Amino acid sequence: MSDLDSRLAKCFSAVFPALDPGEIREASHETVPGWDSLAALRLVAVVEEEFGAQIDLAELTDMVSFASIRDYLQRKVEAR
Numbered sequence: 001m002s003d004l005d006s007r008l009a010k011c012f013s014a015v016f017p018a019l020d021p022g023e024i025r026e027a028s029h030e031t032v033p034g035w036d037s038l039a040a041l042r043l044v045a046v047v048e049e050e051f052g053a054q055i056d057l058a059e060l061t062d063m064v065s066f067a068s069i070r071d072y073l074q075r076k077v078e079a080r
Helices: 003-015 021-026 037-051 057-062 066-079
Strands: none
Touching: 003 021, 003 037, 003 066, 021 066, 037 066, 057 066
């Protein structure tokens, strides 16, 4: 697991503590009980704090899984 993946997994664990660590990389709003709009905002706040990045509000609707958030963060890192 890359450093980015590990840090993002830590964010998911903070917001969804009942989520099994083995399920985090496959997590999505469809598979995680309790992933509602409030949880999504908490997750974004935790991710922003962990990565020191401001997430575009227009991008929020596309951030519906671990993979989609990881992809977004990778694009942000490459753009720096």
